[in-house]
Amino acid sequence: MMMPDSNSSMTAMLSEAREAPQVVAHLLASNATLCRDLGERLRRSPPPFAVTCARGSSDNAATFVKYLLEIHSGLVTASVGPSVTSVYEARPRMRDALFLAVSQSGRSPDILNLAQAGRDDGALTVALVNDTTSPLASTCEVVLPLHAGPEKSVAATKSFIAALAAGFQLVAHWSQDQDLLAALDTLPDVLARAAAIDWSAALPELSQANNLFVVGRGVGFAVAQEAALKLKETSGVHAEAMSAAELMHGPWTLAGDHFPILVLSQRDETLSGVNDLVTKLNEQGIPVVVAGAAEGPATVMLPSVEDVHPYLAPIAMIQSFYPLVNAIALARGRNPDNPPRLRKVTETV
Numbered sequence: 001m002m003m004p005d006s007n008s009s010m011t012a013m014l015s016e017a018r019e020a021p022q023v024v025a026h027l028l029a030s031n032a033t034l035c036r037d038l039g040e041r042l043r044r045s046p047p048p049f050a051v052t053c054a055r056g057s058s059d060n061a062a063t064f065v066k067y068l069l070e071i072h073s074g075l076v077t078a079s080v081g082p083s084v085t086s087v088y089e090a091r092p093r094m095r096d097a098l099f100l101a102v103s104q105s106g107r108s109p110d111i112l113n114l115a116q117a118g119r120d121d122g123a124l125t126v127a128l129v130n131d132t133t134s135p136l137a138s139t140c141e142v143v144l145p146l147h148a149g150p151e152k153s154v155a156a157t158k159s160f161i162a163a164l165a166a167g168f169q170l171v172a173h174w175s176q177d178q179d180l181l182a183a184l185d186t187l188p189d190v191l192a193r194a195a196a197i198d199w200s201a202a203l204p205e206l207s208q209a210n211n212l213f214v215v216g217r218g219v220g221f222a223v224a225q226e227a228a229l230k231l232k233e234t235s236g237v238h239a240e241a242m243s244a245a246e247l248m249h250g251p252w253t254l255a256g257d258h259f260p261i262l263v264l265s266q267r268d269e270t271l272s273g274v275n276d277l278v279t280k281l282n283e284q285g286i287p288v289v290v291a292g293a294a295e296g297p298a299t300v301m302l303p304s305v306e307d308v309h310p311y312l313a314p315i316a317m318i319q320s321f322y323p324l325v326n327a328i329a330l331a332r333g334r335n336p337d338n339p340p341r342l343r344k345v346t347e348t349v
Contacts, residue, residue, distance in 0.1 A: 009327070013234070013336045017157035017322035018195055019149075024165045025188035027147040031169060038126070038142055039173035047098040047124065050077040053114045054102040057156040057226060058163060061128070062102045064222035065167035068311065071219065073175060082110035085117045092117070099123040099140075100167075104151065104159045106134025115139045128166045130159050144170065153337040155234050157322050160226060161191065164315045183309035193305045194316035199324040202289045202300050205260055206231075206324070207331040210238060213251065213261045215277070216314070217244040217270040220292070223314040224264050227321050234329040234336035244274050255286045260299070264321075265292035266313035291317055 050069055052062035059079070066077040075098075084090050086109060099118035103111055106129040116139050119125045127140035130148050137143045146162040165187060172180035206212065212231070216224030224241040231239035242251055244263070255261055261281060265274045274294045281288045282297050291302040292313060305316045329336040 009330055011153065011326055011330075011335070011337050013153040013155045013157055014323060014326045016151055016153055017319070017326070020158040020161040020319055021188050021191035021195060023146075023148050023158045023162050024191055027145075027162055027165055028169060028184065028187065030147055031144055031166065032173075034142075034144055035169050035173040038144075038170065039176070041124075042098065042174050043176075045096075047075070047096055050075050050098040050100060051092075051094055051118065051123065052077060052079045052100045052102065053082055053111055053118075054079075055082070055108060055111065057160045057229060058102040058104060060222050060226040060229065061160055061163035061167060062100065063225060064164050064219065064314065065100060065102075065171070067219045067222065068167060068171045072171060072177070072180070072311075080114060082108075082114045084114070086110035086113040091121065093121060094118045095122040097123045099125045100128065101125065101136055101140060102128045102163050102167075103134070103136050104130045104146070104148075104156055106131050106136030112136055112139055126170075128163050130162070154339055155230060155336050161315060161319060164222075164318075168311060168315070179309070180311070183312055186308070187312055187315065190305055190308050190312050190316050191319050194319040195323075197303050197305065197320045199291070199302050199320050200327065202262070202302060202324060203327055203331065205287055205289055205300055206237075206262065207235075207328045209258065209260050210236075211254070211259045212237060212239050213242045213247065213255060213259075214239055214264065215242050215244050215247055215261055215274075216264045217274060218266070218268060219311055220264050220266045220270070220314040220317070223318040223321075226318055227262065227264065227325070230322070230325045231328070233339045234325055234334065235332050236334055237328070237332075244270065244277050247277065248280070252281070252286070255281070255284075257287065260287035260289060262289045263291065263294055263298075264314065264317050265290070265294035266310045266317075267293035268310035291320070 228239040
C-alpha cells in the first residue's frame with residue numbers, strides 16, 4: 001500500500017520535509033567557512049566540556065550532537081535545563097565551555113536567558129538557529145544558520161534535519177576527521193535517496209496504535225526522540241522514545257497487540273544489542289516495526305538507505321519517517337500542520 005500523495009495529503013509538513021535535501025546542500029556550502037574557522041578556534045583552545053540548550057525538536061537535535069561529541073570527540077556534554085537560570089535564577093559555571101544553543105525561532109525567553117548566562121560566564125556561545133535576526137542570534141558569539149527558510153507547519157521537519165546536519169558539520173570540521181568530512185559531502189544525496197523510500201508498509205500497524213515505543217540507541221536515540229515527538233504532536237499517538245538498553249528493564253511489559261514498538265537502528269557498535277532486542281520482542285509476540293540495519297524477524301521490515309556512515313543513518317531514517325508520520329496523522333483524521341493547542345513558536349520562561 002502506497003502512502004497517499006494526492007493534493008489532499010500534500011500538507012505543508014510533507015512539502016517542507018521534502019525540501020530537506022536541498023536545504024542541507026545549501027547549509028553545508030554556506031556554513032563551511034564558518035565551521036572551519038570555529039573548528040580551528042576550538043582546536044586552538046579546547047573546551048573542558050560542552051553544554052547544550054534547547055527545547056522540543058531542537059533538543060532532540062542537541063541530543064544527536066551530544067552523542068557525536070561524546071563518542072567521537074570524547075568531550076563530556078551536558079544538557080542544561082533552561083529553567084535553572086530562568087526560573088531558579090541559578091548561574092551554572094560554564095567558563096571556557098562550548099555552549100551550543102539550538103533553536104528554530106531563537107525567541108524563547110528561557111533559552112535566551114541561559115545563553116546570556118553562558119556568555120556572561122565566559123563560555124564560547126554558539127547558536128544553531130534558523131532565524132538569524134532573532135534575539136538568540138544576537139546573544140550568542142557565533143551563529144551557524146540553519147538555512148531552512150520559512151517553515152509554515154507547526155511540525156518541524158526540514159529545520160530539524162538542518163540542525164542535525166549543522167551539528168555534524170561542526171564536529172567534522174573541528175575533528176578534521178577525513179571519514180566524517182567525506183561522509184558529510186554525501187549527506188544531501190543520502191537524504192534525497194531516503195526521501196524516496198516508501199515506509200507505508202508500517203501504516204496499518206502504526207496508524208491503529210494509540211500507544212507505542214520508539215526505540216533507538218547511541219547516535220540513533222535522538223531520532224527516536226524526534227519520531228516519538230512527531231507521533232504525539234501530529235497524530236495524537238502516545239509515543240515514548242526509549243533506549244534499546246532501557247526497554248528491557250521494565251517498560252517492555254507495556255508492549256503488546258495494541259502497543260507496538262518501532263525500532264530505528266544503525267550499523268555500529270549498538271547493532272548486536274538491538275538485534276537481540278528485536279529477537280526477544282518477536283519471541284514474545286510483540287508487534288515490531290524495524291527500520292535501519294537491524295535484522296528480523298519482525299512484523300514489518302522497512303527499507304533504508306544502504307552503505308552510509310553510521311552517523312548519517314539516523315538522519316536518513318528521520319527523512320524517511322516524516323512522510324510516514326504525515327500519512328499516520330491523515331489516517332487518524334488529523335491535520336499535521338495545525339495540531340490542537342500548539343503554535344509554531346513556543347515561548348517558555
